[in-house]
Amino acid sequence: MTPRIRTLALACAAAALAAPLVTAPAQATPTPPRTGFEETNGARWTSRPEEQALLATVDKAAKRVSVARIGTTKQDRPVQLVRIGERPTKNTVLLICSQHGDEPSGREACLSTIRDLTYAKDKRTQRFLSRTTLLVVPTANPDGRAADTRGNSDGVDINRDHLSLQTAEARAMAAVIRDHKPDVIYDLHEYGSTPEFYEKDLFDLWPRNLNTDAAVHGEAQTLSKAYVRPAAEHDGYTTGTYGIWTDPVTGEPVKQVAGDGQERILRNMSGIKHAAGLLIESRVNPLTEAEKKDEALNNRRRVTSQRSALGGLFDYTDERRRQLEAATGAARTEGYRDRGPVYVGGADNDPAEPSETIQDPPCGYRLNAAQYGDIKDELALHGVTVQRHKSGAYVPLRQSARALVPLLLDERAPYHMVTARPDMVC
CATH class of the missing domain: 3.30.70 (Alpha-Beta Plaits)
Structure with a gap:
């Protein structure tokens, strides 16, 4: 795997964290906005007003970017969709960020990625965006994020509502999937580790539901095993399969604690709807003594590991677009037989x-x-x-x-x- 887009993404993130807070001269190129998380070097998460300010800025900054409201929560917060791309394309990737409101690292990774792709001027990124449309729901559960709760304002776990669609949040996402037919649906989460058996920096999992087309299922596994995990490991993060405890000595599976084929979960609904779905989970718990002493350090690791994995997703999309389009296109017509x-x-x-x-x-x-x-x-x-x-x-x-x-x-x-x-x- 050539880490072309991944390298760009990480370089942009590093530049954003290091950028001084200065007011640009009137004639200078506008300084890309930074998230609240970046402003504080990970000491706190980006607030809703800061998120809205960033999205409003990128919406005006480049023709390749548009921001739209796709739903409204019970507490009157917007569910928004960001579209990034140079022109209409066959290949579409959808990021769903922080469905669980108390899992903020995916949201931070998505917000900084939106910013980086908005302002990127290098030819490789422009070529990537000329062939790929990236859709991002940066905060899939705004009420839960505001309250720092797993569920929405009614206490409903949105990631168990992708079949019955009783929540405004899940309904908004279903409409996006119906209207845009993404080839990849990438779902960003976090998890609590169990020492020795279950404590990788990142876990991921593809659709396990048996109704997923075989070729789509294969592409989702390729995305995981040949791109997302190697990209994260290249940057020093440990990876594994979500929901599977492993023996710390032999590395053999011990038991399955999550990750079944339940159709109401987005990861599985993605496969049923003919997209190469992937769940990604970063570890919340600090592992090193330094992370235990410094919450901001732990928070930065949670976000940068997600960013590394996103780089693998972009490399996959760039390098396997033909195989991906062939798999999802054939799956969408198979039902007519x-x-x-x-x-x-x-x-x-x-x-x-x-x-x-x-x-x-x-x-x-x-x-x-x-x-x-x-x-x-x-x-x-x-x-x-x-x-x-x-x-x-x-x-x-x-x-x-x-x-x-x-x-x-x-x-x-x-x-x-x-x-x-x-x-x-x-």
């Missing part, structure tokens, strides 16, 4: 039981008027094709969202929204 089982359980490391496999799926599902009225907005947000009737609606399986339909409507699916009537007559 309407064949093969649909899985309502299991994972890529946990084969589905017969009871978790719809071996011979129906041709579609019929909803009565009340059922359709209850979930029509959610079906639309998921991009599910629906045929309306006076008595309700018919949802065919022959569509791009083929595997998603039973997960929403079949009583055998653990998180289904309604129990629709299977129609076996095609």
Whole structure:
């Protein structure tokens, strides 16, 4: 792997941290804004007013950047989408930053990355942005970030709401995925370590859901194992597979504590919606004595490790765009062939039981008027094709969202929204 974009990203970050706080002369090139985190050298996290000021500045600074409100939280805070790119492109990457409000390092990495790509003038970055559209939701849970809580203002874990879409935050993200069809969905989080067994600087994990197309699944694993982890390790960070405890002596797996194939999690929903999804988790806990004594030092490590991993993502996107586009493009059309089982359980490391496999799926599902009225907005947000009737609606399986339909409507699916009537007559 050639660390082209990664090197640029880290150099920009270092320059931003080192930049003096001076007022630029009237005729000088505008000084790129810094985050509150950078201003204090990691002593505190960027405030909401500072974030809004930075986004307003980059929105005006370059034609390649636009900032839009895509949703509004219960406490009236904006959920925003930043688009960075020189022109419309085939290849689209979506960053979802800090879905959990008490996990701020991903948000900081996203904000500084937005700034760096806005002001970058080198040919390599401009070429990258001429072929890739980068979409960023810098604060996916604004109310939770304000309160420093995992959930939103109702206490709901947004990362368990990507199927039912009951929160304003998850609905906003679903609309972005539906409208932009990203090839990669990269989800930035943090985790609490368990000494000896589970304490890498960074963990990551691809979609484990068995309904993920095989080629898309393969690209997500390539992103993890051949790009994100090597990029982080090159910069001195340790990496591993999220949710798997390992023996500190042998390195062999001990037990799985997280990371199953649950469809309501964004990492898995990404695969179901034909994107190479990747969850990334930086370690919250200090490891060294220096980090224990200096909270800012620990905070900087949390953010810079995320930045290193993002560099691997950018290298992957730049070098494997053809393979990625081929995989996601084919997956989006496969559902129209309407064949093969649909899985309502299991994972890529946990084969589905017969009871978790719809071996011979129906041709579609019929909803009565009340059922359709209850979930029509959610079906639309998921991009599910629906045929309306006076008595309700018919949802065919022959569509791009083929595997998603039973997960929403079949009583055998653990998180289904309604129990629709299977129609076996095609």
